[in-house]
Amino acid sequence: MQSLTLLETRLVDHGQSLTHARKLIFLLFTNQPYISVDQVLSLIGTNVNRATIYRTIALFEGLDILSRLYVTRDTYLLSLREPFASHHHVFLCTHCFEVTTFSEPAFLPDALSAASKKIEGSVYSHELVLRGVCARCHTGAQTKT
Numbered sequence: 770m771q772s773l774t775l776l777e778t779r780l781v782d783h784g785q786s787l788t789h790a791r792k793l794i795f796l797l798f799t800n801q802p803y804i805s806v807d808q809v810l811s812l813i814g815t816n817v818n819r820a821t822i823y824r825t826i827a828l829f830e831g832l833d834i835l836s837r838l839y840v841t842r843d844t845y846l847l848s849l850r851e852p853f854a855s856h857h858h859v860f861l862c863t864h865c866f867e868v869t870t871f872s873e874p875a876f877l878p879d880a881l882s883a884a885s886k887k888i889e890g891s892v893y894s895h896e897l898v899l900r901g902v903c904a905r906c907h908t909g910a911q912t913k914t
């Protein structure tokens with residue numbers, strides 16, 4: 770429940786409050802880290818009206834609570850930003866758009882900080898998306914041919 774405390778702090782800092790709908794939508798992302806707006810709508814069902822869901826998503830994006838991962842030029846999945854979600858990276862299947870999260874190997878932050886030293890200015894975050902075809906889609910593609 771620590772993440773809910775973080776959420777409430779972020780909201781209150783911006784003159785907002787933690788409503789029941791906001792809590793429900795936020796908690797959805799703690800169980801299903803990468804989902805589309807349509808999935809949010811169907812998972813929340815009729816508990817919250819659609820306009821509230823759209824407004825909450827827009828608010829969360831505006832307050833850097835949610836961010837978008839574009840899977841095609843105009844389709845995206847939403848996920849919690851740090852510190853609402855722990856630091857991780859993703860593998861995106863460009864065939865079925867399923868996202869798998871993974872923790873980075875220990876040498877990666879070291880390698881990135883070595884690379885950052887060559888950049889003038891300061892680096893404060895990084896993102897990494899591996900794209901490919903998941904095992905299921907790979908097998909499916911092979912049996913078809």
Ligand SMILES: [Zn+2]
Nearest residue numbers: 862865903906
């Ligand atoms: Zn796939």
Ligand SMILES: [Zn+2]
Nearest residue numbers: 856857873895
């Ligand atoms: Zn990382």
